[in-house]
Amino acid sequence: MNLLELDDVRLDVKGRAILRGVSLSLSPGEALGLVGESGSGKSMTLRTVLRTEPPRARVTGRVTLDGEDVRGLGAPELRRLRAGALAMISQDPRAALNPLLRVSRFLVEGLCDARGETRDAADRRARDLLAQVGIADVDRCMDSYPHQLSGGMLQRVVIAAAVAGSPRLLLADEPTTALDVTTQSEVMAILDDQRRENGMAMLFVTHDLELASAVCDRIAVMYAGEIVEIATPDRLHASPRHPYTRLLLDSRPSLTTRAPVLPVIPGRPVAAHEVRGRCAFADRCPWAAPQCLSGEVPLVHGDGRAVRCHRSDELAAELARATGTEASA
Ligand SMILES: Nc1ncnc2c1ncn2[C@@H]1O[C@H](COP(=O)(O)OP(=O)(O)OP(=O)(O)O)[C@@H](O)[C@H]1O
């Protein structure tokens, strides 16, 4: 059985569409990357799972975790879920910590509340967790206030708190965006270890297609509040099937060739509420045809991947050839 399932999740705030029917599934232990440009709905997708969408949001569709309907849970069950099976880390670890509390209190109180442990047991476990996430001087870290720690150390503390309840699913919203590259790799390695050791699944939001490809089993590409393509990283890179994915791959800076001008995707990003009865990407798509302007395009599954493009079969060779040429250049 799938661990997490989103089935046609739609979200609007005051009548403005933000998610336009997001469907995805995640097996136990699997990592799924969510990529796409700013405003495409990545964070909002996570928020529908954690039930932290904006107060005026209207959500329809189903979200199930371990077969349990998350959207139907009452406040006590939701607290139980957030203390156990489900955890979240975000881009800014400072937002998760109370600036007035030492790390020891933050972790120990969290463990006492969530797991009903005694203070001594919670203290021992907090120290173990900090060591596990690569904190060298555990005593000093436990005694510190958030402002006394670097961003990388704080993110480790937040990860320690997140994995303390042995979650089955971690929602990670750009957890390394604010960190330097070395710390970023260390933090990703810690998350990877946790996944391997505890069989934790991860829904990983990032702008960074390379990072998603390095750590995820599959990648879902979002555009204007919907998923336009899902595939394994290898297949996504070798043969993108959606024009947006192809252009996203092309617009990455290359480490080996210096381009005079970095290619950009033409036109401006479209907001979910602006899409009306046509392919959301049609206005920016060099391959758009008349059929793309009449009617919404379904996400079609097949061959272990899914794509939302009328012309994907017809364009497959062309999209792959162009990317292949770029990759081997
Ligand atoms: N509290 C809110 N009320 C109304 N609309 C919101 C709210 N928060 C976000 N939005 C809108 O929802 C859309 C999706 O936002 P979301 O934060 O999910 O984007 P994202 O893909 O995570 O972008 P980014 O990469 O910049 O984090 C955006 O158009 C945004 O303006």
Ligand SMILES: [Mg+2]
């Ligand atoms: Mg976001």
